[in-house]
Amino acid sequence: MTVQIAPDREAAIRLLPEADGAYGTLDPELLSLAGKLRWLQAPMAAPPAGFFSPELVAHPVQVTNYRGIYNDHVATHAVTMLLSLARNLPPYMRQQPTGAWVRYLDDQDILHLPESTVLVIGVGGIGAEIGRMVATFGARVIGIDPRRTDCPEGLQEMHKPAELDRILPRADAVVLTLPHTPESEGMFDDKRLALMKSSALLINIGRGATVRLDAVTEALQSGRLRGVGLDVFEQEPLPPDHPLWKEERAILTPHVAVVGPYIPERRLAVLCENAKRFTAGQELINLVDKSLWY
Numbered sequence: 001m002t003v004q005i006a007p008d009r010e011a012a013i014r015l016l017p018e019a020d021g022a023y024g025t026l027d028p029e030l031l032s033l034a035g036k037l038r039w040l041q042a043p044m045a046a047p048p049a050g051f052f053s054p055e056l057v058a059h060p061v062q063v064t065n066y067r068g069i070y071n072d073h074v075a076t077h078a079v080t081m082l083l084s085l086a087r088n089l090p091p092y093m094r095q096q097p098t099g100a101w102v103r104y105l106d107d108q109d110i111l112h113l114p115e116s117t118v119l120v121i122g123v124g125g126i127g128a129e130i131g132r133m134v135a136t137f138g139a140r141v142i143g144i145d146p147r148r149t150d151c152p153e154g155l156q157e158m159h160k161p162a163e164l165d166r167i168l169p170r171a172d173a174v175v176l177t178l179p180h181t182p183e184s185e186g187m188f189d190d191k192r193l194a195l196m197k198s199s200a201l202l203i204n205i206g207r208g209a210t211v212r213l214d215a216v217t218e219a220l221q222s223g224r225l226r227g228v229g230l231d232v233f234e235q236e237p238l239p240p241d242h243p244l245w246k247e248e249r250a251i252l253t254p255h256v257a258v259v260g261p262y263i264p265e266r267r268l269a270v271l272c273e274n275a276k277r278f279t280a281g282q283e284l285i286n287l288v289d290k291s292l293w294y
Contacts, residue, residue, distance in 0.1 A: 046179035073260030075129035081229030086111035114138030122177035128152040181206035190215040210230035
C-alpha cells in the first residue's frame with residue numbers, strides 16, 4: 001500500500017482521483033473527485049452531522065469508523081456520573097469550596113441501586129459495558145437497541161426503540177449512549193422527559209443532539225427530574241451563562257468521557273487492521289451503515 005498525505009485541500013484535490021482508500025472527512029466536492037474510492041475510514045467513532053452527506057450515502061464506497069475503542073473509558077465515566085447522582089454527591093461537591101458542613105440526610109435523596117431499574121438506550125459496546133458495570137451494584141438493567149436482540153452480560157431485558165415510551169416510566173435512571181442520527185436527534189424532548197419518573201436520573205454520554213437542553217433545564221427546575229449527568233450537549237461549548245451550570249442537581253463535564261490511556265494505539269490498530277484487510281480483499285471491520293450513520 002502506498003500512503004500519501006494531503007496536508008491541505010489543494011493536495012486532497014490533487015490526490016483523491018487516484019485514491020483507492022482514504023482517511024478523513026470528504027465533503028461532496030471532494031467525494032466527487034474520488035472516482036476510484038472503495039474505502040473511507042472515518043476519523044471518529046461517531047462522526048458529526050454532515051459527515052454522512054446524501055452524496056456519501058449514495059456513493060459505493062465502504063465506510064468504517066472507530067467504534068469500540070472507547071468502551072471502557074466512556075462506560076466508566078457514565079457509571080461515575082450515575083453513582084455520584086445516586087448518592088446525591090453534587091450538594092457536597094458544591095459546598096466543599098466554602099467549607100460548609102451541611103449534612104443531607106433525607107433518604108429520598110438517595111437512589112438505592114439494588115432496588116432500581118436502569119434503562120440503557122443504545123446497547124453497542126459502550127452500552128453493554130455500562131450494563132455489565134451497573135448490574136454489579138444490584139440494579140435491574142434493561143436495554144433498548146435497534147439491532148441487538150441478545151442480552152449481554154448484566155442485562156435482563158432487551159427491547160426495540162418502538163417500545164421506549166412504554167418502558168420509560170419504569171426506569172429509575174436512563175443512560176443514553178446513542179450516536180447522532182436522523183432518528184435519535186431530539187429523542188429526549190419535553191414530551192419524552194414527561195414520561196419519566198420525577199425521581200429519575202438522566203445520563204447522556206452519547207451525542208448532545210439527542211437531548212433538548214431547554215427541556216432538561218425546565219424539567220430540573222420544575223422538579224420533574226431528580227438529576228442529570230451530561231458529558232455532551234446540543235451546543236458545545238455550553239455557554240457560560242447557561243442555567244444548567246448553576247443547577248444543583250446536574251453534573252456537567254465538557255465532552256471528556258472518551259479521555260483515557262491507549263486511545264492512539266487503539267485507533268492505529270483499527271486503521272492498520274483495515275488496511276491489511278483492504279489490500280487483501282477481505283471484509284473490513286467496523287463497517288458503517290451509511291444510511292443510518294453508524
